[in-house]
Amino acid sequence: MSIILDQSTRVLVQGITGKEGKFWTKHMIDYGTNVVAGVTPGKEGQYAAGVPVFHTVKRAARNAPIDASLLFVPPRFAKEALFEALEAGIKKVVILCDGIPLHDAIQMRKAAISAGAMVIGGNTSGIISMGQAMMGFFPYWLERVYRPGRIGIMTRSGSLTNEITAEVVRAGFGASSLIGIGGDPVPLTRFAEVLPLFQEDPNTDAVVLIGELGGTMEEEVAEAIENNVFTKPLVAFLGGRTAPKGKKMGHAGAIITAGKGTVKDKMIALKNAGALVAERPRQVGTLLESILASKI
Amino acid sequence: MKLFEYQAKELFEQIQIPVPNRRFIEDPDGIGEATNRIGFPCVLKAQVLQGGRGKAGLIKFVSNMDEAYSQADAIFSKAQNMSGLLIEEAVQIEKELYVSITADPVTGTAMMMACSEGGMDIEEIAKNIPEKIHKINIDLSEGIQTYQVRGLLYDIGIDDKLIGSGTKILMDLYQVFRNNEAELVEINPLIVTKDEKLIAGDGKISIDDNAIFRHAQFKVTRAYYENEAEYDAAEEGIPYIQFDGDIGLMCAGAGLTNTVFDLVNDYGGTVANYLEFGGPNYHKAKKAMEIMMKNDIKVLLIVTFGTIARADVMAKGIVEAIKELQPPFPIVAAIRGTGEEQAHELLRSMEIEPLIDTEQAVMKAIALSGGVKQ
The missing domain is CATH 3.40.50.720 (NAD(P)-binding Rossmann-like Domain)
Structure with a gap:
């Protein structure tokens, strides 16, 4: 599924x-x-x-x-x-x-x-349901990254997704569906709109969120957890924690303005809602291990 | 692409948003003629892109010719990356308002914001008393409606006598936003003068880089960038930012680049510059290396994990760049993703160890840069 x-x-x-x-x-x-x-x-x-x-x-x-x-x-x-x-x-x-x-x-x-x-x-690189179908470009033959399993992944990034998904696989897990919502300032579907689908999916045990500086999408996820719209475990990794204010760090979406959208704000919002937040890519795997008993 | 204040005011004037009388000069010699035209007292405003000009001493009131000459000289020698000086009539201020239009990514509309307390402290107000900022959403396909704008102006409590002229200004401002495909248009302050008129005291416009191909009138020049390397990178469409540390970051993908940036800082290293050659730029490794070499760096850290941005293509470009440009610094490379097997062969041929692990690459780069900084 x-x-x-x-x-x-x-x-x-x-x-x-x-x-x-x-x-x-x-x-x-x-x-x-x-x-x-x-x-x-x-x-x-x-x-x-x-x-x-x-x-x-x-x-x-x-x-x-x-x-x-x-x-x-x-x-x-x-x-x-x-x-x-x-x-x-x-x-x-x-x-x-x-x-x-x-x-x-x-x-x-x-x-x-x-x-x-x-x-x-x-x-975005698109979406892939592991072992079944994909719309987009994913080098699915890289077994170090693209392994079927029970972790839902949603991301704003391309290369960072490979980096983080490789850590999920290194810890012995695999992905159910990977949804690349993309790095634009106006994503046409937002993280919080994907979450209910992962909530309903019987083959997804937990979600890994790969976020970034800028915008309010990570805060919306925190809200969805607080409101019990999403009740499965969620592990988040956010890039750009040490980014200087006011600089455009690559993606058009990744800009910090007027004290809003900083990674630190997002990390606090997610932690307060009960999500687990990884400070480094490697911790995504260990945090998953800490909450999930079975891997496949 | 951010416009300078003088350019924003030209766009305002074209669409008949009231702006002060003004002259723009590119060197201090023009100050005499310009102030004669405007008259005293007047205001000298450095045309730079960064905010906080008042606090940085880049805006000065002058009331006679001697002051004008000395302050103009001071600003021209002090300001960096200044496109010129704007000389403007001193407006008699009764009150300062704030208005802006930007995109609302959640609802898919344009959002117009207004506040009865404009001026320098708008960011503080936004943070501490957000309910003072009133908003309306505009559907781009339906366009803006006057009742929406009137409602917004009544909400911020401006004088009834100003509702008519205020509505016209905001309707026109929306046209500036749409006609130029702006990310942001802002009038701050929108001045209420002592004789009860509205006039744009300052103007900020940022044009969407992705739409500039439809707006040939906006030409990017060196004046828009802080340094040569940033300008060169922009010409190539490569995101680049300069810092003052030791390690040059040449990565693919904004998210991964930001993450490597965090890791370098976390483990006690310092970043010299940040370049992102992923996405459509993955075949520009040589140009990227050229830009990196414009900065003093002690070690170059290359981290990629691309899908469509193929590892083998990037590695080939890097090998070519090394052969041709002979960079004087050591290189640490973790190049992974589509075509990584060939990429690793290519790196080995240049005696660069192909690393798989990002954290290991970061540690190695920090060690080569002289170790952890205090």
Whole structure:
């Protein structure tokens, strides 16, 4: 079991004929993902990674039902591609690209809420249900990182996710689903909106949260724990604890302003709510060991 | 991209938000003519991007030509990374308000904020008496409505006589936010003058870097950056920050870079500079090394764990950079992820030990940099 995505999910890839789109679609299929169609305007009738390509999302959906769409489009076209998917009635969308203009992102978030759709991204590696299916780019063949298990992982980061997940595996655990909500200032789905899915998933025993400086998403998670929306154990690791104020540390989302969004504030909020907070990546594994009796 | 105050006020003026009479000069020679045009008393304002100008002595009231010359000289010699000096009429202040517009990531709207107590202490008010700051949310597809703005102005309790002009200013400010795809537009203070008019005392605008391709009028120049290395990095689209420690961090991925930054600090090392060459920049290792070499560093620490940012591609770039640029410092590398087997081969060929463990890499870099600082 897993959340959002499994082997039965019928996946569309928008922007399938690009270099990255084709390359990773093949990996997704090899991993077990049920990719049923692709979209690239002007290329209907062709096949990419063995998948039929259509001009538009609606035309693809007329050919075969679609549950979820993965967007391999450049940031300037992300808004339009999302609107096209939502108009075709698709309720799960993953957007990978880094660099979506802010005003586009605001409208995308609003549109996703209005459509009642779960739109994940941008600026993410995507989502993976371990051993079953993935939407995005994950080097699943690295056994040091991608091992099936019972820990739900949600993250704002890419490389740091590999670092932390490797520590989860080193301690003898594995992941159920890994949800990369992405590093943008306007994540289209927020941590606290993923938590209820992990709460309901019988195959997730605990959640590892990989957060960062900036924004208020970690504080929202603390609130969800306090309100008993999420009652399983949660271990958090947050990068940027010693970041200087007012500096943009990489991600557009990772900026500290006006005394808000510091990692220290977030760590206090999470600890007060009852979450376990790791100071260093290595401690994520030992904290999991301290709360969970069985590993697999 | 943050704009200077003089640029923000130009955008305000274009859309008819009231701003003081002013002149912008780029060197102190222009002060005589500029003050003649504006008249005395007037205000000299250094055009720098950092806040706290008043407290740093970079804003001065002057009431005659002698003062103007001496204060202008003082500001020009004191201010760093200054694009020029703004000379502005002295406005008779009755009261200072605060207004701004930014994105609300939770609801997917623009958020307009206003406070009856603007000026230098707005951050303190935001922290200590947050209920004084009133907010409205604006749906971008529906656009801003005058009733929303009127309601906001009534909530902060401004004089009834100012509701009409205040509403127009905030409606116009929203257009500045939308037309330029800003992350932030702010008027602080929005001055209520002694003769009961509203005028923008200062202006802050930050344009969304991801949308600049749609706004060719904004050109990034050296003046926007604190030093040469930061400017070079920005030209390449590589995030880079300079500090004054010993260890150069060249990492991929913002989250991982921040984590390595924390580990270096935790274990008693010091960071010289911070460069992030992940994401779309993973093939720019050579350029990244060039930028790192503009700073005095004792050891270079490279940490990556990429998926789409392939380890082998990054290692190849690093090997090329070492051969061509011959960096004078030792290199510690933990390069992992997609293609790591080839990456490790490449590192070994340069006699660099390929490390797997981040903490081990951090410790080794600290030892090579001269050990733990007191």
